[in-house]
Amino acid sequence: MKPSASNTDKIHSNPISPVISQVHVDDLGISSILSNKHVTLNIDHEVDKDEALILAMGYKQEFKREFSLWSVFAVSFSVLGLLPSIAACFDYQQLVIGMSPIPWIIAVIFVTSVALSLAEVASAFPVASGTPYAVSRLAPPKYQSFLTWITCWSNWMCQITASPSVNYSGACMMLALRSYNDPSYTPTNGEIYALTLGIQIVHGIISSLPTGWLAKFNSAGTTCNILFLFIVFVMILAGNNRQELNPDIEGLTKFNVNAISWSLYNQTEWPTGIAMLMSFLGVIWAMSGYDSPFHLSEECSNAAVAAPKAIVLTSTVGGLIGFLFMIAIAYTVVDIDLIAQDPQGLGQPFVTYLAQIMNGKLVIAATALTIISSFFMGCSCMLAASRVTFAYSRDGMFPGSRWWKQVLPLTQTPVNAVWINLFLGQLFLLLMFAGDVAIGAIFSVGGIAGFVSFTMPTLLKITYARDKFVPGPWSLGKWSSPIGFVSVAFVAVMIPILCFPYVRGADLNPEEMNWTALVFFGPLLLATIWFVVDAHKWYVGPKSNLDEYIEYSDQDELEGIDGKVEHVTSNEKS
Numbered sequence: 001m002k003p004s005a006s007n008t009d010k011i012h013s014n015p016i017s018p019v020i021s022q023v024h025v026d027d028l029g030i031s032s033i034l035s036n037k038h039v040t041l042n043i044d045h046e047v048d049k050d051e052a053l054i055l056a057m058g059y060k061q062e063f064k065r066e067f068s069l070w071s072v073f074a075v076s077f078s079v080l081g082l083l084p085s086i087a088a089c090f091d092y093q094q095l096v097i098g099m100s101p102i103p104w105i106i107a108v109i110f111v112t113s114v115a116l117s118l119a120e121v122a123s124a125f126p127v128a129s130g131t132p133y134a135v136s137r138l139a140p141p142k143y144q145s146f147l148t149w150i151t152c153w154s155n156w157m158c159q160i161t162a163s164p165s166v167n168y169s170g171a172c173m174m175l176a177l178r179s180y181n182d183p184s185y186t187p188t189n190g191e192i193y194a195l196t197l198g199i200q201i202v203h204g205i206i207s208s209l210p211t212g213w214l215a216k217f218n219s220a221g222t223t224c225n226i227l228f229l230f231i232v233f234v235m236i237l238a239g240n241n242r243q244e245l246n247p248d249i250e251g252l253t254k255f256n257v258n259a260i261s262w263s264l265y266n267q268t269e270w271p272t273g274i275a276m277l278m279s280f281l282g283v284i285w286a287m288s289g290y291d292s293p294f295h296l297s298e299e300c301s302n303a304a305v306a307a308p309k310a311i312v313l314t315s316t317v318g319g320l321i322g323f324l325f326m327i328a329i330a331y332t333v334v335d336i337d338l339i340a341q342d343p344q345g346l347g348q349p350f351v352t353y354l355a356q357i358m359n360g361k362l363v364i365a366a367t368a369l370t371i372i373s374s375f376f377m378g379c380s381c382m383l384a385a386s387r388v389t390f391a392y393s394r395d396g397m398f399p400g401s402r403w404w405k406q407v408l409p410l411t412q413t414p415v416n417a418v419w420i421n422l423f424l425g426q427l428f429l430l431l432m433f434a435g436d437v438a439i440g441a442i443f444s445v446g447g448i449a450g451f452v453s454f455t456m457p458t459l460l461k462i463t464y465a466r467d468k469f470v471p472g473p474w475s476l477g478k479w480s481s482p483i484g485f486v487s488v489a490f491v492a493v494m495i496p497i498l499c500f501p502y503v504r505g506a507d508l509n510p511e512e513m514n515w516t517a518l519v520f521f522g523p524l525l526l527a528t529i530w531f532v533v534d535a536h537k538w539y540v541g542p543k544s545n546l547d548e549y550i551e552y553s554d555q556d557e558l559e560g561i562d563g564k565v566e567h568v569t570s571n572e573k574s
Contacts, residue, residue, distance in 0.1 A: 081377025098265025
């Protein structure tokens, strides 16, 4: 093949390597940063279908593809961490609207619609950067850079707050268990912070391991999470001894009657409908993590199919299991008001709930299993976040991107991205010294930031790009637009709701304010100012790192086998 005139300078300035494979981007039928430019990629080694796809998307294959559908689902389900998530979110659901499972099932329906739309996008753009890459392909050219920039920062904030919030909750449960065994002990914020830091460091070490090891670790973690969730579920129902533990409550039966179990108990100063929407935070945070397969696409075989399937499996299976778990809680909880008062000073409503219905040894066992599940969940969160930081650094988004995008040759993983995330996560955790309401903001931020990122490509897909979106092999078909509209509408309602304080009027003060608006929209405002003042001059969205492979040709010069990948020898290269 004769080199084109446009590449003459490259050929004279770079060593000539034998071409083993050619990928003709436009023949793959995808929308990427290289498509519709008549690009041929001359590769010096044989490429398979997975590598051809990521090359056509504009990136080198830098990770080993050692995640299967099960492995990716394992990471995603571990990030979901239903048992520790439900435990951590007791404050945001049961202590807002009562014990009823109704808010959970309603919220899950809408969350699943968001997940389905996200899965369709993941199939069309299976790259580690996730939704920002999709936005860059779907947005109007005039606003492409800005919308991609905002989506990146929003998704990144979702990712880097996930691990510290999970590990903060896990540390609190550990110390609550000590308080349960030693009523004279009350943990300090300094002790909680130090314990959380220790857990974060262990997770940082694990997340720096080779991909194959991580796949096995997360598979084991998911197996434990599912098993422990089932065990605690059985313990709640079979170990329920609430009649003997609460002799002062007259007429208490082994299980609550339907009228009590499914009733709403508004504990806010807002109308019941608003309170129910506010309680969705618990469901949203507990169900977050289904986007993880998107960010592991470059480490997964057959990513265009496996990643969206893992997203849908995580959302549907997690939603159903969580609903069953919520039913168990609804039929066994004794007194929501007493849990809120925390008479034993445990600081963890879930542990206080267990103490209402179980004997001491069972409380310790159930809490211990929840803590172990929380450990696996936090590790998976850190893994997913490191891949996001790597991907965005590859596009030059952050200060110091050249450091954070590096892949350690020994492990073939982005180790620097792991540790900068850990450092930033510990900075977020300083909010705990400002009080319980302040630290609760990182839970809300995770929900809002994730929603903004997840639905931005969906919004563009059903509006501006409705005629240009090219679906991948996994598609919603005729349901794409209806489900997309439901997703966007739900997110539009929930973003302001998640910023509401739980009190209002004269009761609203700096200590009771919802810090979410400051913690999320503050950094997002700074990112916007940065873009307007400076970043618009150099940030263009996803950038290819394939310069040495790219050859631009007239379309009639492109030839390939089956229009996909062509293998040639060095002797056939002129």
